Amino acid sequence: METMTHQHHADAHRDDTASKIGMWLFIFTEILLFGGLFIVYSVYRHMNPVAFHLAHEELSITMGFINTIILLVSSATVAISISAIQKNDRKLTLLMLGITLLLALTFLVNKYFEWGGKFEHGMYPGSELMKNLSNGDMLFFSLYFFMTGLHGVHIIVGMVLLGITLYKVKTGAVNSGRYALLENSGLYWHLVDLIWIFLFPLFYLIH
């Protein structure tokens, strides 16, 4: 515990360890935020097993799988970007961050098409079709839109964070001696990936 109590700052006002702990604590709040939704999901799944099974078949496993891979790769690229900046390889850092952002964008585009497909069939929050669904179906799709939607919001937030980081790497404000922003943005991004790791099987696979 010794390293935690002494303040070894590069300057009086900067405390990278504090920032890291802070980001982890924030991640805990996100875990509980989505956790609440997972509770709702598991309760309603327990109460409507057949409806949930049938409803999930309306989702494309392929799409879900591709999106999962996309996020996993993007987690790897952001992790590599951190190793890169620690090794002072600015070019690689920028490349990896750029790829991460591109992958994130692709995820969102896929989501757009996925949701778009649903919308075209009249399936969207508040639609007549949805309002007339049977109970289990209605709950499944409400949860589907809400959870993937909230997750999408977090993807956007993550992209903003990583975008700012990318800019700061470019200007040199984030560098091998000062990369807490990259590290913590990376942590946030991994959280977004973690949530999807659980969303994917629960909505697309389990029956």
Next chain:
Amino acid sequence: MENEKHHIVPYLTHIMVLLGLIVLTVITVLITSVELGAYNTTAALIIASLKGAVVLLYFMHLKFDHKIYWVMVSIVIAIFAAVIMVTFFDYLYR
């Protein structure tokens, strides 16, 4: 800077971890396409938890960081798991 900051994860480690995650994802899809009844959910969740643990340990650096982070993460997950469990004392026995 504290010791934890100086540990640099080799690029190859990240790649290997990614490959492992992809393999686990494929396994999840395959395992859930087979009809195992209630065990489908269990299997998928176990594999998801495994993937989650790998992301936490390697990508999120918990394996190389000060123990306190791992302790915090474990406690948070434990509390969350316990809350779900206690909630199900209602739904399982209605």
Next chain:
Amino acid sequence: MTDFNNSHKEPNYLEYRGKYKGILGWITSTDHKRIGLLYFYSMMFFFLAGVVMGLLMKYELISPGEQIMGAQTYNGLFTLHGLTMIFLFVIPGVAAVFGNFFLPILIGAKDVSFPRLNLMSWYLYIIGAIVVLISQFIGDGPPDTGWTFYAPYSLKTNTNVVAAVTGAFILGFSSILTGLNFIVTMHRLRAPGMGWLRMPLFGWALYGTGWIQLLATPVVGITFLMVIAERLLGIGFFDPAIGGDPILYQHLFWIYSHPAVYIMILPAMGAITEIIPTFARKTIFGYTAIVISSMAIAFVGYFVWGHHMFTSGMSSTSRWVFSLLTFLVAIPSAIKVFNWTATLYKSSINLQTPFYWAIAFVFVFMIGGFSGLVLGSLATDIHVHDTAFVVAHFHYIVFGGTGFAFFGALHYWFPKMFAKVYNFKVANIGLIVFFIGFNMLYFPMFYLGLMGMPRRYYDYLPMFHSANILSTVGSWIMATGLLIIIINLIRARKGSGKEIDDPWDGKTLEWTIPSPPIVENFEQIPEVKHGPYEY
């Protein structure tokens, strides 16, 4: 320890002039002391508004039949009273005011780990409050659901539920960020030599509270988001008509709202734990036991929420599980009472205002706690659930608990914060009047509840009349006491020397610095050589 270097006197935090002057200098300040006072002034405003609401409700209840308002108004009032008192007063509570002001000082630091985030927390608090206020005036009228917003009514009522829960959501963020800040601060900024087990117990209380703020608040946050989604987008979560389970709403709501009461009470207990050793002039009895019991309360408190739902329709298995866990969580609270009492044993008591508040706290908190046992046991709860008994219970522990501790802490730390001295005699008289009024207001409600008077009703059967008269008159006496207390503090005179630097012979770090503190608290970060309360 004061003024060893007269030549350049550092400005204190009150007189400091930064980039901005006047009010602007205050609302843009990242100084934890100023932020603590920003919370203090805003919270006092909301508290007093809440008191007025309470007085209006009590007046309506002085007799059966309609006095000054009908049912709809009454419903809107108790909803707003609950929202105001809970989200705007007791949850930020002792932590936002005294935690902000004193935590860094108590651990020998210059500020919290994230001063700008700290200011942001206060902005979110104000914005959230404004949004809740707006919900009272726009659209179809103030919410009438109670502060608990139970589904399915909250999904169907035409009143402004969306605005109100949005405000609550924003307030939740404020709470989360404060908890985050305090946790990191304690991990990173304790002075050299101050190991965890040398930290003052107020710190430990805030540590446990921070974790609850962090882990519980998001659950109600997401629940409110779901309510908003259900109302605005028509997607279903809790509406039984589409297969939703209203009891699930209650689960999610109380998964936060029960730990929330520990957010309210832990810092309060922490403040009491600072006051008692100082006036006993004896070190706290069982420091480690208090640490462990504080953490135990925080931890076990996550698993007892179902005791708010015994009559909701949950399975009988879960009912006895929750009842058992509820009795378990009472144990660490009781341990603290033993610790405080044991501290007083064979001590050298200095009878002053803050100490009287602390003793009053223990008295009313215990009444509230014992009534909790009635509510925690299944058979008796069936009888008193949703009656005035519950109202008495929570006012005893929340108002009696957090409220008394708040005023006790205020009287304790007042000289340090404002460099002023209040009239002790008037303060004590105010406390006595307040205490009498408080008990007269709430104690009859135990009786009324047992006799069957429901809560949240603007009217009642004639058999409840006399006890209600007593209660309403009690509210007037209590309000008078509050007025005396508050006016007395407003009229406090400027002090100097020891009477403001260290009036009580305290042994924790805040008493080693001048009053008011300089901006960075310490001219030099202290080297800590022993634990707190070393008498």
